[in-house]
Amino acid sequence: RTCNAFQLISSMSSGFDLSGMFESE
């Protein structure tokens, strides 16, 4: 399995995960 930088970003970045905005309710 090759390591892919974009995969790393999309699975690890909290700043690129907007769901936090909806979970503050």
Added chain:
Amino acid sequence: MGCVSSKQFKRAAEHEDPAILAKETTFSVSEVEALYELFKKISHSIFKDGLIHKEEFQLALFRNSNKKNLFADRIFDLFDLKHNGVVDFGEFVRSLNIFHPETPLAEKISFAFRLYDLRGTGYIEREELYEMVLAILNESDLFLSDDAVEQIVDQTFKQADLNGDGKIDPDEWKAFASKNPALLKNMTLPYLKDITMAFPSFVLNSGVDEEEL
């Protein structure tokens, strides 16, 4: 349903008309109105001026208004369509629309490209990807040697930079992202599908009560 009719949506009057925003996006009028609940909450969390400032955006994402994060910064800058340092309601709805589950993949792919094109050159360049990998490792308190980071960037370019010119152009990105849909995971927010359920407070609070009391 009377309780979510746009006639009663008086508090958003100073913002863009929900009917216009609904016409331009995948959201229905009542969903746009429900999004206003979220917008109002975020835009009044610190400065209370009805506009989302970067600190308020960070607070909404991280519960911390000072947390520096490269990707949150990028997203904020892309949401700020007028480039005036704040996000108004129209910008908020139009930008979130890209994250709607029913928005065409092509729009999500294009937004992700702009996000990764840190310096706005029209390409995702090696140094930009290197910088983003470092940022993500840093954010996760992970340490990798320079060689290991170079290797990750090399590998990625081997897969994505089809013409081998050392940068990823929009067509190469489109092909790469289409082949690897997991890369677009963050580009879809399931919450947006049932936004009126996520923010039932709109339904409860909207209407004449606040206006006339």
